[in-house]
Amino acid sequence: MTRERIGRLVLRCFPHQARAQRGREMLDTMLDASSGSTRAFAFEAASLGFAGLRERASAGAKMSTASLVAEAFRRATVIWIALVLTVLLHPRLQSHWRPPHVLALLIPAVLICWVLGYRRAAGVCGIAMLTAGLERRFGSLGGPGSPLWCLLAWYAIPFVGFVLMVVGHSPPARALRGRAWLLPLSAIALLFASVDAFGILPGVLIGLSALTTVGLLLIAIDPRLWIATALVWTATGVYLSAMSAAQALDQAQVTDVAILLAWAAPTAIALTHAQAGWRRRAARQRGI
Amino acid sequence: MELRPAGYFALAAMIDGPLHGYAIMRRARELSDGRVRLSTGSLYSVLERAIGESLVVAGDWYLEGGRQRRDYALTPAGRTALQHESERMAQAARAVNVRLRATAGVQAA
16 A cells, blocks of 8 residues: 555544645645655554644534534434334344335435435434324334323433434535445344344344434544434433323333433533533644 | 643744744644654644634745745744743743652652
């Protein structure tokens, strides 16, 4: 692999905009500064990569907590949709229930529109999907005694997310690479949908745990995926608590875990807010 | 705005006129007698922050020997910041030197 190619890979640590604007210049300067020495090249490449990650992190710190949370809601909605798709594709569910045609069209439509960068269209499809009667199917999961507010807890996040997709600022659609995080999510969803080794709920929770791990690994650079997964955990926790309160589930087994899960999103948002404030103060004090 | 050694010598490198990134790295090393060695990452971090604080302006891109370059120049605010920092350091050095000289005899005794 040539030095230029390694340099191009290292440049990927920078945010897209910085890379497009001054990537070539930085790469050429790095090649000049490290010419003739492998050790100098390794040092320069590491320094450039670290600067890129720091720039990514500072770009996140410049966003207000409200913008971060709004974007996390949109991502949580996409995760939620992928999990719903996983459940619907699961062999055990397929054997005794088929989704109505309108849902079979709208769920993939939401994901495709999102991946292609058409957020408003994804939001409109999503709201149509929610109103098309998906809740009837999930209502039956809670049993006939399931109170309406259990379902509201479960649907609150996707509803807010879809509304934010429609009314919120829509960034210009660009290369699909910006939504690369959807690929591992889709792989996990398909894996759990096609393998019948897990039950439906454990399979979904394992998939969500895997995505949460990815979000935690990226937390210093971009906390939005972590907040998004925390929002889905909170929805799950509130839903399970509500079901437990309605005695549709065994209280002793569910309540403690559910209450812990319900605190996931408030904790993630509070920590991110504190971290952003700390970073802004550090950036002011850091000087030039 | 506090200037740290890397930022101070990066700005000082542009006193004589606009320079491109690699030239700034070499000039900063010369000015500091080799004590400050700017890496590519730290150079562009410094330049981005300096541009954000209007201490430096960036020119247009051009090609030189197949390399993409852009010249960076100090603004009047950048010269002022550099002057304040050099005066602050000179004053700090003077204050310490005065005390060191005053106590040199006492230490020797």
